[in-house]
Amino acid sequence: MSNSDPSPPGLAPKTNRGELTRQKILDAAEREIGQKGFAEASVSAITAEAAVAQGTFYLYFRNKEDVLRELVLRMGRRLRRHLTLAIADAGSRLEAERAGLLAFLEFARANPNLYRVVEESQFVDPSVYRRYYDDFARNYRSALISAEGSGEIRPGNADVRAWALMGLAVMLGHRYGIWESSVPLKPIADAAFDMIAVGLEQRDDH
Amino acid sequence: MSNSDPSPPGLAPKTNRGELTRQKILDAAEREIGQKGFAEASVSAITAEAAVAQGTFYLYFRNKEDVLRELVLRMGRRLRRHLTLAIADAGSRLEAERAGLLAFLEFARANPNLYRVVEESQFVDPSVYRRYYDDFARNYRSALISAEGSGEIRPGNADVRAWALMGLAVMLGHRYGIWESSVPLKPIADAAFDMIAVGLEQRDDH
């Protein structure tokens, strides 16, 4: 447990054929682990699903944990790309917030397996899980600080805000993206955005 | 997996002695599962820790999942009691929100094992996990709706708000209550509360 190093050499495929096989295994593992959970997903089920022999698995991964680590990285890359695109043409930080939240919920719904894998990584290798969130938090924090600087948002503890917003998104992704897999997501994102942008407090401004 | 029925008869202790033993096992399981995780925590380690024989375990639980289910219920009861007390003398919904958040973070820090057990239950028996959150959400929702009614908070989607606030609390509990187990929690709770009460948006009222 808790060796979050990337698979060291000797395991990386050196040809195109090898890379393809590795991906087949990774894809199969995403489905198997995502659906059955880490404990239930056996290496034999994964290799069967990938249509390769059991031994082939160990050509590319040291063990089952290794695949999970790789899947967490995969999720990080894909989600980051997805969010970057979604936020690209937002005019302000708050607009980015709204668009990002919606994009996240959509991503969760589109990738329930990866989503679950990341959550479960917490119990298989806490260090990758933590790194995953730390990475997002770092970026999020910077974005908030710069928005503060430009006067777009009220000053405040950027770290706490970043983690709070991530937590909010994760839970809503779970509840509405995955559990309630058919409710429209836009109204959900809007309602949550309204709360974080304007706050709960009753006021009589304008 | 996914049988969230409470342990049926034949397993409930009928004497005081039995109840005591059951509790010893539950306490040991909380520590073992909380620290090692569900997969690593063996029944033999749990019974060793509880200082009872292996077979005794099966006098009170059908299997390892059963204990975990029971621990989730235990967490629910304790947390509910803790929050109720903490909120008791709050003058308004918003005050309750601030106090509740702080109390939650403190609870998480004081009970990291139970906290982890609940999170892991998601992968062992999704239905108890869901029930756990649904219960909290239901209450939360009612509180928000009644606060809306009395004009204490702005109208909005109470369901989304409840889940968003729970997610926010869960993540902050994890990050600051458990990972950063020595930072003062009051400032964290205040910073998060500020965001949800007043919002991020820059305004020029007063």
Add this chain to the structure above:
DNA sequence: TATCAACATGACACTTGATTCATGTATCAT
């Protein structure tokens, strides 16, 4: 103090699945 239900024991039979390894096969450069 005899009886009986409840509780407790711990050795072990049995299942399950991860990992290894001896043996092939594919592909490509020369």
Add this chain to the structure above:
DNA sequence: ATGATACATGAATCAAGTGTCATGTTGATA
């Protein structure tokens, strides 16, 4: 064609831990 390297196979090994059960023990009750 030949040799070398990478890739692929799957049966066999091996460890681990679950759940059972035949055999005690406790303590309340009459």
